[in-house]
Amino acid sequence: MNKILLIEDSPMFSRALSSGITQELTTKVDCAYTLSEASALLAANHEYFVILADLTLPDATESDILDEVLQWHIPVIAMATGFSEEKRDDLLDRGVLDYVIKGTKTSFHYVINLLHRLFLNRFISVLVVEDTFNSMPFVTRQLRHWQLIVHEAATGADALAILGKHPEIKLVLTDYHTQGMNGTDLIKSLREKRSKEDLAIIGISAINEKSLAARFIKYGANDFLTKPFAPEELLCRVNQNLEQLELLTKLREMTYRDYLTQLFNRRYLFEKVEKQFHAAKSAGQQVTLCVMDIDHFKRINDAYGSHSGDTILRTIAALFAKHFPDFITFRLGGEEFGLIAFNTSFELTLNRIEQFRTSLKNTPMDLGHPVYVTASFGITDELTDKLDDMVQAADRLLYLAKQQGRDQVCSNTDTD
Numbered sequence: 017m018n019k020i021l022l023i024e025d026s027p028m029f030s031r032a033l034s035s036g037i038t039q040e041l042t043t044k045v046d047c048a049y050t051l052s053e054a055s056a057l058l059a060a061n062h063e064y065f066v067i068l069a070d071l072t073l074p075d076a077t078e079s080d081i082l083d084e085v086l087q088w089h090i091p092v093i094a095m096a097t098g099f100s101e102e103k104r105d106d107l108l109d110r111g112v113l114d115y116v117i118k119g120t121k122t123s124f125h126y127v128i129n130l131l132h133r134l135f136l137n138r139f140i141s142v143l144v145v146e147d148t149f150n151s152m153p154f155v156t157r158q159l160r161h162w163q164l165i166v167h168e169a170a171t172g173a174d175a176l177a178i179l180g181k182h183p184e185i186k187l188v189l190t191d192y193h194t195q196g197m198n199g200t201d202l203i204k205s206l207r208e209k210r211s212k213e214d215l216a217i218i219g220i221s222a223i224n225e226k227s228l229a230a231r232f233i234k235y236g237a238n239d240f241l242t243k244p245f246a247p248e249e250l251l252c253r254v255n256q257n258l259e260q261l262e263l264l265t266k267l268r269e270m271t272y273r274d275y276l277t278q279l280f281n282r283r284y285l286f287e288k289v290e291k292q293f294h295a296a297k298s299a300g301q302q303v304t305l306c307v308m309d310i311d312h313f314k315r316i317n318d319a320y321g322s323h324s325g326d327t328i329l330r331t332i333a334a335l336f337a338k339h340f341p342d343f344i345t346f347r348l349g350g351e352e353f354g355l356i357a358f359n360t361s362f363e364l365t366l367n368r369i370e371q372f373r374t375s376l377k378n379t380p381m382d383l384g385h386p387v388y389v390t391a392s393f394g395i396t397d398e399l400t401d402k403l404d405d406m407v408q409a410a411d412r413l414l415y416l417a418k419q420q421g422r423d424q425v426c427s428n429t430d431t432d
C-alpha cells in the first residue's frame with residue numbers, strides 16, 4: 017500500500033517528479049501519461065496509496081479525469097496549471113485531497129512534502145472532542161481524509177478516558193463547548209498528564225469569542241483556530257503542530273546520541289538506563305555491564321591523524337552495536353564504549369564479549385589500507401546501589417585488562 021500513481025502527460029515533468037519521490041520517500045511510482053493508461057493501472061492495482069493527477073491530459077477533460085480517479089476512494093492530489101477560487105472550491109467539493117499549481121518553483125517540493133506528511137500521518141493518532149454545534153464531523157472527515165487515525169470523544173470525560181487508553185495520541189482538537197466540561201478545563205486536566213512537548217492541543221473558538229483564543233493558550237493549548245475556517249487552514253495548523261512535535265522528538269533523541277558514532281551517550285545511560293537498572297534490580301533480574309577501551313588509540317591518531325581515528329571509532333561503534341543488537345550499547349567518551357544487558361545469563365554475555373574481542377582484532381579497518389586494532393574489556397554482574405558504581409567497577413576491571421597486557425577481558429568472576 018505504498019505505491020503512488022502519477023498521471024502526467026509531460027515525460028520530463030513526470031520523470032523529475034517520480035525520481036524525486038522515489039529518492040525522498042523510497043517508494044515506488046507508477047507513471048501513466050494518459051487517462052486510459054491510468055484507468056488500466058487502477059483497474060489492475062487497487063493498492064495505490066495516493067494518486068497524483070494532472071488535470072490536463074491529451075485524452076480526457078478535467079471532469080472525466082476527476083470522475084475516473086475519485087471513484088477508487090484513493091486520496092487524490094490534483095495538479096492544475098492555474099488557480100482560481102472557483103476551481104479550488106470545485107476540487108475540494110469533489111473530494112480532492114489537495115491541489116498543487118504546476119510550474120511554480122515550489123510546487124515540486126510542495127508535492128514531496130505533502131506525500132511525506134501523508135505517509136507519516138498513517139501512523140499518527142489524533143483526538144477530536146466534539147462540540148455541541150456539530151461542526152466537528154467536518155474536522156473528523158478532513159483529518160481522516162488526510163490519513164490520520166482519528167478518535168472521537170463526545171464529552172470532556174470521554175476525552176480524558178480515551179487519552180488514558182491511547183497514550184500514542186499526539187494531537188487533540190477541542191472546542192470550548194464540550195459536554196460536562198468546557199474546553200479550557202479539559203486542557204487544564206490534559207496538561208496535568210501530558211506536556212506541550214508530548215501532546216499538541218488546538219483549541220477551537222467561534223468568531224464572537226474573542227478572548228477565548230488567548231485563554232486556550234494560557235491554559236496550555238499549543239494553538240487555536242477560529243471558526244469558520246477553510247480546510248486548508250485546519251490542515252496547515254494540524255501539520256505545523258505535528259511537525260513541531262516531531263522536531264522536538266528528534267531534538268530529544270539527539271541529546272541522547274553521541275554525535276560521532278550515533279550510539280547512546282553518557283546522558284542516556286544515567287538518565288534513562290539508570291531507571292531500567294533500578295527496575296531490573298527490584299525485579300531480581302541479572303544485570304551485566306561491560307566497558308571496552310580501544311588499545312593504544314593514541315598511536316592510531318598519531319600515526320594516521322585524528323580524522324582516521326574518527327573513522328575507526330565509527331567503524332568499531334557500528335561493529336559493536338551490530339554484534340549486540342539485543343543489549344544497550346553506548347559510548348562513554350573518547351575511545352571507551354560500553355554495553356548493558358538485562359535478564360541475560362552472565363556466562364553467555366561473557367562468551368559473546370570474548371567472541372567480539374577475537375572478531376575485532378581480525379577485522380581490518382579500512383583507512384585506504386587495512387589497519388588492525390584490539391580492545392580491552394572489563395565486565396561485571398555485581399549489582400551496586402547506583403549504575404555509576406557498576407560502571408566504575410567495570411572500569412577497574414578494564415584497567416586490570418590493560419595492565420595485564422591488553423586485548424583481553426577481565427571479569428569480576430576472575431577476581432573472586
Ligand SMILES: Nc1nc2c(ncn2[C@@H]2O[C@H](COP(=O)(O)OP(=O)(O)OP(=O)(O)O)[C@@H](O)[C@H]2O)c(=O)[nH]1
Pocket residue numbers: 276309310311312313314315317321322323324325326329349350351418422
Ligand atoms: N580521533 C579521535 N580521537 C579521540 C577521540 N576522543 C579521544 N581521542 C583520543 O584517544 C586517545 C586516548 O589515549 P590514551 O588515553 O593515552 O589511551 P590509549 O592510547 O588508547 O592507550 P591505552 O588505553 O592505555 O591502551 C587520545 O589521543 C585522545 O585524543 C575522538 O573523538 N576522536
